[in-house]
Amino acid sequence: xxGLTQPASVSGSPGQSIxxxxxxxxxxxxxxxxxxxxxxxxxxxxxLMIYDVSNRPSGVxxxxxxxxxxxxxxxxxxxxxxxxxxxxxxxxxTTSSTLAVxxxxxxxxxx
Amino acid sequence: QVHLEQSGGEVVKPGASVKVxxxxxxxxxxxxxxxWVRQVPGQGLEWMGWISGYNGNTRSxxxxxxxxxxxxxxxTSTAYMELRNLRSDDxxxxxxxxxxxxxxxxxxxxxxxxTLVTVSS
Numbered sequence: 001x002x003g004l005t006q007p008a009s010v011s012g013s014p015g016q017s018i019x020x021x022x023x024x025x026x027x028x029x030x031x032x033x034x035x036x037x038x039x040x041x042x043x044x045x046x047x048l049m050i051y052d053v054s055n056r057p058s059g060v061x062x063x064x065x066x067x068x069x070x071x072x073x074x075x076x077x078x079x080x081x082x083x084x085x086x087x088x089x090x091x092x093x094t095t096s097s098t099l100a101v102x103x104x105x106x107x108x109x110x111x
Numbered sequence: 112q113v114h115l116e117q118s119g120g121e122v123v124k125p126g127a128s129v130k131v132x133x134x135x136x137x138x139x140x141x142x143x144x145x146x147w148v149r150q151v152p153g154q155g156l157e158w159m160g161w162i163s164g165y166n167g168n169t170r171s172x173x174x175x176x177x178x179x180x181x182x183x184x185x186x187t188s189t190a191y192m193e194l195r196n197l198r199s200d201d202x203x204x205x206x207x208x209x210x211x212x213x214x215x216x217x218x219x220x221x222x223x224x225x226t227l228v229t230v231s232s
Contacts, residue, residue: 003155036218038156045115045222046156046206057220089156093217098158098172100146100217105155 004029004090004103011109017078020106022090023071028101030071034093037066037075040105041086049088050075077108085110113137115207115223122229123197130193131226133207140164140188146210146219147181147192149203157203162190165213197230204228 005023012018022029022037029035037050048057050066053073063078073092077084090103118132133145144164149157160171162181171179180193190207205226208219 032217034217038219040156045224046208046219047222048218048220051218051220052216091156091158091218093212099161099170099212100158102148102156102158 003101004092006088006090006103006106008104009107009109011111012077012080013111014080014082016080017076018080018108020075020077020088020090020108022073022075022092022103024073024092024094024101025071027096028092028094029068029073029090031095032093033068035066035068035073036091037064038089038091039084039086040089046089080110082110084108113209113221115209115221117205117207117223117226120227120229122231124232125197125199125230127197128193128195129197129228130191131205131207131228133190133192133223135188135190135209140183141185142213144210144213145181145183145190146208147179148206148208148219148222150206150225151200151203156206159192161210161212163213164210194228197228199230202228202230 035053038046040046053068054066087105094101116134146161147159162169178195182191207223209221
């Protein structure tokens with residue numbers, strides 16, 4: 001099974017904005033509005049940051065935003081802070097035999 | 112508030128089975144299903160399977176199909192994941208996550224803390 005494609009790493013200075021891409025196909029990212037993003041600090045439970053492409057759960061900072069164009073979804077973190085340093089994973093509904101697929105993860109480093 | 116508490120880490124021999132539990136609290140247990148997700152050391156997240164909170168239906172990836180059994184116990188609000196015939200490449204951190212697909216929403220809004228399963232002779 002092929003997963004979604006994310007860059008291995010993205011970095012930025014405090015206060016800057018960064019964007020993480022998540023590329024799939026028309027069977028997953030491109031075909032549905034069901035992309036979600038998770039923040040994962042090693043040793044902790046992953047945390048839902050964005051669902052349905054661009055919706056933020058209650059309690060998630062509005063510095064996090066999501067969008068989608070074609071087969072590529074994006075997570076933007078604005079006003080980068082030290083606490084944002086973590087791994088980020090995208091996920092999508094898929095029409096393949098599996099019901100969900102994840103990206104390989106992107107390590108965000110705050111310089 | 113919603114909380115998922117998983118069982119402790121396990122060391123198991125190749126060919127053996129492991130059963131991981133995920134006790135839920137803070138919401139009506141039968142209103143949501145669960146997905147199980149694992150992370151092999153140094154790698155990304157891998158979705159393994161899902162059990163419906165609505166009717167107990169299950170789906171899993173071909174990679175673990177035939178070896179994975181997911182169940183729930185409504186009397187204790189606990190979900191279980193049993194993986195059989197373990198191999199060394201099953202060594203991973205296993206997560207349970209509350210799954211919203213019974214409502215037509217495809218995301219995991221709460222996660223357990225993870226259970227490390229080490230397969231070693």
